[in-house]
Amino acid sequence: MNSSELTIAIVGATGAVGRVALDLLEERRHPAANIVAMASSRSAGKRLPYAGTELTVIEAKPDAFHGVDVAFISASSEVSKRLAPEAVKRGSLVIDDGSAFRMEDAVPLVVPEVNGADVAWHSGIISIPNCTTTPLVMVLDALRSISPITAVTVATYQAVTGTGAAADLELMTQSHAVLDDRDVVVDQYPHQIAFNVLPQVDDFLSNGYTKEEEKMLNESRKILHDPALRLASTCVRVPVRVSHSEAVTVEFQNPVSPGEARSVLDRAKGVIVVDDPHNSVYPMPLSAAGRDEVHVGRIREDIAHDNGLSLWLSCDNLRKGAALNALQILDEVLKRDCLKPAGLTARI
């Protein structure tokens, strides 16, 4: 089956990720007739431009999934929890962008370049990782082919669209207010984000880490099939619209030279080495935005640890970090002919 023959529902079609999902389907020339744009009742009736025509948004509710082959859900965890089982009941494969199901044993968590084969054992839901985890595991997976990884330290620089379209609007509105010397209104984050930096992404846990930082650890372990991986991160929101960046230090069992690392990263699918620092060529959010690949650069020896390597990456959080990864999971599912859960035939 070709993906363009499928009826695909985009749940959260009016959101930051939903819009990019539609862009990507348009790039792939997916027929408008086979797309169902869904959102909350508030957005129902809205029209979204698509490939020279328009899609009318319908309310995302259980019965809307009749006839839907694949539902890509990018909304709140609550919406995912409520609608995903209903969609599965009606025969849809759900590809979920939220954190609701990621760590469930029955749900594959997939970055196709790393663990594409995991799609085969889904029971109706496949999760995509958090948008900071995806580029990181792609890089770590390539590097561990040289030597086993013993520790990973990450500091992130995360764009506001990771929160959603409302946060993007807030960054713009606040920036305007600062430039005009007007009062800044704070709504999406605990503090002003314009011309500021927030060392908080998601809520805090009792150990002093945030849920975002915990996700990065647990999701990386699941995707890499490495439950003992040691990884600590500091997740930070920066006043950038699109693309997350990460300063990463990787420690290995054996020495790994920057040259070896560059060479395996160069060959890794979905990764581009952007590393000519003497000409000021390195990954940046502005240049990674709108691109499909993870940009990796500043690859150098970690001078603080034996067998360590430092690098810097930027990746479009809406594309590879979300919508593109979802469509690539669908490609993987079709390639492996596992659109329906393996157990479904037996159950019917």
Next chain:
Amino acid sequence: MNSSELTIAIVGATGAVGRVALDLLEERRHPAANIVAMASSRSAGKRLPYAGTELTVIEAKPDAFHGVDVAFISASSEVSKRLAPEAVKRGSLVIDDGSAFRMEDAVPLVVPEVNGADVAWHSGIISIPNCTTTPLVMVLDALRSISPITAVTVATYQAVTGTGAAADLELMTQSHAVLDDRDVVVDQYPHQIAFNVLPQVDDFLSNGYTKEEEKMLNESRKILHDPALRLASTCVRVPVRVSHSEAVTVEFQNPVSPGEARSVLDRAKGVIVVDDPHNSVYPMPLSAAGRDEVHVGRIREDIAHDNGLSLWLSCDNLRKGAALNALQILDEVLKRDCLKPAGLTARI
């Protein structure tokens, strides 16, 4: 001798750091008659407001240092290299904000809270560290009282005023242009800084690190008197006006609990613990700006390393990172009665 009896020259008085130096002297009620505001010939004749009166900027040239007891130079390295020896020749103590002399054997590099005693052996020039090094060594110095440090990993989030007033103007101008959908003009940095993040501060060395990252290592070693310290950093410019932030991981010889760390940092001079994350209380550039202390928070166990600790700090790069540190060095010099170099009497 009281510092207010001294004639103090501010070289680079019209720059971002120079203006803060004047603010601080005004806060200390230093008499206007004892301040000489100097800048390049381009700025000579400009008037700067000071304590209800005005200072007239004069050109910074060798003869201008006659009668100057203390010259605080915050300009380019070239200016420091040219003028500092001339000022010393004319009897001034030079406190230099640039990188020109920091690593010279005859020049103390001082953060008073850490190595104030080093002012005693100056030969006319005392350097102040780079504005990312100062807050870091204050934190490291406090922490090493619990256990020896074995490795430090840092990722920075640096404000544009670290580059100077022109870069601050560029951030504002570029932000305006982006909001108005006009073309962005790039001058101060290799790329647009508004709504972007640049993993480059200063030029690159052959080992893939930048000079800024090398400075952080070498200066920390010199100030902490620990030539074997292992420290690796990734220095990143972010679209923030004032205050540098740093995500820091410190590894120790023995276990160090977050509680112990919080307790020694709480007692450390010039450091404030800002660490109530469940109420979204943590250091941020916006809240550290205009404050004298290093703000430290998000103190937690490093889950990737045995005996590791992670934390986050923000510090006003113009105050403690530059002008305030300079004035505190002067206080230290006066306290130790070493305004004139120890060797000078012998040489005359």
